[in-house]
Amino acid sequence: MFRLIPLLCCCLFILPLSAQKRNDAFQLHIRKTTTPLKIDGVVDEEAWQKADIASNFHMVLPMDTSAAHLRTDVRMTYDDKYLYLLVENYTEGDGPYMVESLRRDFAFLKNDNFLLFMDPFDDQTNGFSFGANAAGAQWDGLMYDGGKVDLSWDNKWVSVVKNYPDKWVFEAAIPFKTIRYKKGITKWGINFSRNDLKTTEKSAWAPVPRQFPTASLAYTGNLIWDAPPPAAGPNISLIPYALGGISKDYDKQTKTKYRRDAGIDAKVAVTSSLNLDLTVNPDFSQVDVDKQVTNLDRFELFYPEKRQFFLENGDQLSNFGYSTIRPFFSRRIGLGGVPIRFGARLSGKLNKDWRLGIMNMETGKQEETGLPAQNFTVAAIQRRVFSRSNLGFIFINKESINYSPEKESGLPIYNRYNRNAGLEYNLASSNNFWTGKAMLLKSYTPGLSTKDWAHAANLQYTSKTWSIGWQHEYVGSNYNAEVGYVPRKGYFKMAPQITHLFFPVSGSILSHGPQLTSTWIFNEGAFSRTDNETMLNYGIVFRKRNTLNVWASNTYIKLLTPFDPTNLGKDSLLTGSQHNWNTIGADYVSKPQSLFTYALSARYGGYYANGNRLMTNTELGYRFQPYVSIALSANYNYIELPKPWGNTSFWLVGPRLDVTMTNTLFFTGFMQYNGQQKNMNLNTRFQWRYRPASDLFIVYTDNYLPEPFFVKNRALVLKLVYWFNI
Structure with missing residues (x-):
């Protein structure tokens, strides 16, 4: 029977599907301006007075069956070099805007923000996203898979946010050289999304069902051009870097190393929609360190x-x-x-x-x-x-x-x-x-x-009330x-899941419902069961966007290789030994509009070798908006096992400090103590964006042995990056 499952699924996949666009009637006409525009957040230029307005947004959350409560007006125009955007985000009530910080590419759900989703090929699959939060922090990313956004994409564009008593205005100029689009096309897919934490309202210009993100390109409206967008022309960018650094490994007692290095990246627009990226001797010293786990x-x-x-x-x-x-x-x-x-x-x-x-x-x-x-x-x-x-x-x-x-x-x-x-x-x-x-x-x-x-x-299959899925995998040995x-390797896996949601008409709960998942893994050779986990979860989403999940699970594992259940190298359980246990757990995430936010999770149940495991995880955060954000994560595991392992506990603690002095000047300090690896890591990074997409970085890294306290290694790097167009 299992051999037929892949064939059945593949047959379902080749069924033809309707090509009709869902929100084809939503249209915003864009006309070329002949008057200059100043990006200042002031709606006083003639071009903005003549531009068409996209208004009458639709509510997505908490309900997707009515008009948005807050008013949002969007205007767009262009000239030979830039695509311009102006958004008036009207507000209600007193109190500050809710933002995390001035850091670029912020978390959507934790900020008052406005985002543009653009599909310049009108293929409902790939595109670009631009936006800002109410403090002026920029957001930009590449869109893929019909509604996901890759925020690692970073390019040159300018924007300003200006606050007024009854609204905040976002104005932006996006160079045509920054984006990719099909030459001659006069209809782009487009949608606008707004998130307001004080009212807990998320809205979109072209309506989007609430089970999907507003980034879903299946639900874009249309941007109608009065003429084909101008050709971007020759577009070559050179991004050289130079760095100096010093490092010393105290653990190996090596000599101090001095580093002097340089390299270059290049971006060449082969066509208006095809890009060539080149790199020689690249360096990634400014990249965030990995978040460790037990x-x-x-x-x-x-x-x-x-x-x-x-x-x-x-x-x-x-x-x-x-x-x-x-x-x-x-x-x-x-x-x-x-x-x-x-x-x-x-x-x-x-x-x-x-x-x-x-x-x-x-x-x-x-x-x-x-x-x-x-x-x-x-x-x-x-x-x-x-x-x-x-x-x-x-x-x-x-x-x-x-x-x-x-x-x-x-x-x-x-x-x-x-x-x-x-x-x-x-x-x-x-x-x-x-x-x-x-x-x-x-x-x-x-x-x-x-x-x-x-x-x-x-x-x-995902509807407003049902989510039903099937997945299977086979990997040869x-x-x-x-x-x-x-x-x-060497396994066959099946993983069905089903979720049902209820939506109360009123009250503090937005949605709630059960989810049942079950994962079965079989050995490739004998097709015998080696792993199985079945979990029943009940999730609650409150109207203030805080969430609660409670769950219970049953786990079965037959070891195919020796395994140390503490990963400390003490001893190993034997191949072929079988282990079965039950676990209960709960997870809670606080409402995002508070200055103090927290997430709590805990689980308790059995473990290998008839042992027990308690795990707690805490994420705390406080923001002095928009300049300072303090976070602390703490993970604790306590494992009870028979000898030779005995009782073992692991702490993993990670305080983090983010200071955004302006939207071009950032400091991050991040420390991680890992009790399992017996290591303490400190990483600090200063970033000055002195020109669009051009940065100065100063990165300092330390690793310590906590008991006894001993410096293992440390490094300091200064890196200068400059982006210029030919």
């Missing part, structure tokens, strides 16, 4: 990519597959002391239906481990089918350069090459109620020729994705 898992943990070169327009490559079956994971390139020599990426739209992504990176040799110099190539092409679905192909090649294993005596032997090829179909119905994915992958590695493929599929993230 590791009680049997498999490799996932840490997200934060380096901007790999993130910008990278969704076509990095999002291929599933969260636990990624054939390409960019963190495999250039981390752990491996230098990146150079790289190139060509990405964007070939036309409305075809999308392309090609990346090539080369790393140098790491002398300590003998890891050879390597070349990484990944190529993906995507074809839109039906209204919003697409079919994609990916190829990944990792090749060692000038590497002869027999000559590397005394060092680990690495594969000369590893390759992966895959097909993927992404389903998205015109109204977004049906979504899904089907995927097939094959790996090629010297010495491995059977059970070297992977398959997965899922189908999800010899499937090998050396440039991917596949923590587990």
Whole structure:
């Protein structure tokens, strides 16, 4: 029976879908201005007086069946170089605007804000987002998968927010060179979204059902141009950097190292919708450090990519597959002391239906481990089918350069090459109620020729009251994705889930309802059960947007390899041993409009070897808006096990300080104490955005051994980045 499931799901995916656009009647006409505009948040220019107004917003939350309570007026115009936007966000009542800080790319739900979602190909799949919060912090990102926003994208544009007694005005100028669009097209998909925390109202110009984000491109209206937008013209940007640094490893008692380095990135607009990115000797020293976790898992943990070169327009490559079956994971390139020599990426739209992504990176040799110099190539092409679905192909090649294993005596032997090829179909119905994915992958590695493929599929139905989904996965025991993230092999997995929501007409509760999920994992060979977790959750969303979840679960695990349940190296449970336990838990997140916010979670239940585990997690935050934000996270695990492990406790504590003196001057201090790793990490970063997209960074990092207190290593880096257009 299980063999038929992939076939049934794939048959569902190829059903044709309606191509009708949901909000086609919503139109905003945009006309070219011949008078100059000053970006100052003042509505006094002639161009704004003549511009059409998008008003009469629709409420999305708390209800999506009425007009918005707050008034929002949007105007747009353009000239030969810029697309202009002016928004009047009217307010009610006394009290300050609610914002986190002046930091760029803020959290949507924790700020009074306005966002623009733009689909310049009108394909309801990819686009751009721009916006600001009520204090003037900018938001910008690339849109993908029909409604997700990648905030790592950072480009040159200007904006101002000006506050008045009854409204706040957001005015922006977006260069045509900043965005990508099809030449000659005169209709773009567009929508506007506003979030107001005092009234807890989220609204949109073109109506969006409340089960979907307002970023959903399936529900955009239309921006109608009076003439085709002007060609962006030659668009080449050079972004050089120079840095100096000093570091010392006290643990290894090495000499102080001095660092002087330079590199350059380049962005070349091949066409108005296709971009070439180049990098030589890139540096990522200013990137946020990873948020540590207490590791009680049997498999490799996932840490997200934060380096901007790999993130910008990278969704076509990095999002291929599933969260636990990624054939390409960019963190495999250039981390752990491996230098990146150079790289190139060509990405964007070939036309409305075809999308392309090609990346090539080369790393140098790491002398300590003998890891050879390597070349990484990944190529993906995507074809839109039906209204919003697409079919994609990916190829990944990792090749060692000038590497002869027999000559590397005394060092680990690495594969000369590893390759992966895959097909993927992404389903998205015109109204977004049906979504899904089907995927097939094959790996090629010297010495491995059977059970070297992977398959997965899922189908999800989401309405206002029901969410029903099915997902299954198969990964062969010899499937090998050396440039991917596949923590587990040799298994078949099934994961159905169902959720039902109730919406009271009045009262303090916005929605509530149960969710049932069950995950079953079977061994590839004997098809015997090795893992099973079934969870029943009841969730409550209050009208003030605070949330409460209570849940209970049953877990069964049959170990296929020895495992230390504390991950401290004390001893290991035997292969084949079986473990079963029950757990209860609760999670609460406070309302976001308070200056003091908090999130609390706890779980208690059984654990391996008839043991017990208590886990609590606390997230506290206070903001002196808009300049200072203080946060503290504290995670505690207490594990009771028989000997030789005994009782073990782990603390993971992370205070964080964010100071945004202006919207161009930032300071972040972040400390993490990890009791499991016996390490204390301090990371501070000062950033001055002295010109649009040009920065000065000063980054200081310390690692300590807490008991006894001892400095393990420390480093200081000063980095200057300058962006200029040719």
